[in-house]
Amino acid sequence: MIKDFARKRSINVCIVNTGGCNGCDIEVVSALAPRYDIEQYGIYVHNNPREADVLVVTGPVVLPWKKRLKEIFDKTPEPKVVVAVGACALSCGIFKEGHVYGPVDKIIPVNAKLPGCPPRPSEIIEAVVSIAPEALAMKEKMLKEMESKNKDK
Numbered sequence: 001m002i003k004d005f006a007r008k009r010s011i012n013v014c015i016v017n018t019g020g021c022n023g024c025d026i027e028v029v030s031a032l033a034p035r036y037d038i039e040q041y042g043i044y045v046h047n048n049p050r051e052a053d054v055l056v057v058t059g060p061v062v063l064p065w066k067k068r069l070k071e072i073f074d075k076t077p078e079p080k081v082v083v084a085v086g087a088c089a090l091s092c093g094i095f096k097e098g099h100v101y102g103p104v105d106k107i108i109p110v111n112a113k114l115p116g117c118p119p120r121p122s123e124i125i126e127a128v129v130s131i132a133p134e135a136l137a138m139k140e141k142m143l144k145e146m147e148s149k150n151k152d153k
């Protein structure tokens, strides 16, 4: 109950690396450090897609990740948004000629695309914050619908 209340006003982000070099992930982690302090915007990062509102995907989708990424997307509860971070997530970048299946939007729908190799932490925060109002509005609408359904019972 307390968890549901708190989650109404926060954005939970799950980071998924589908085969990148870790460069983008290091920048995402930097965004969590005190210098950028992403939590001041009510954004919390963890690794559980079942708790997430936003999936931040880094890296090209390598062959073993094709099925797994779709599974993670399906596990993430509605409403959800996807942010593809970095050149590899957008177009496979330097891995284009390797054993990759394709960019993220070939597997799952992407709501925001952030280019760069890697993008800066400030740009990553900006991308998530820009998508956050949409995610919050969708979440609030869905929670209100659930509450009114429960009242009718």
Ligand code: SF4
Residues within 6 Å of the ligand: 020, 021, 022, 023, 024, 025, 058, 059, 060, 085, 086, 087, 088, 089, 093, 094, 116, 117, 118
């Ligand atoms: S975009 Fe650059 S830093 Fe990010 S995964 Fe690709 S090669 Fe690495």
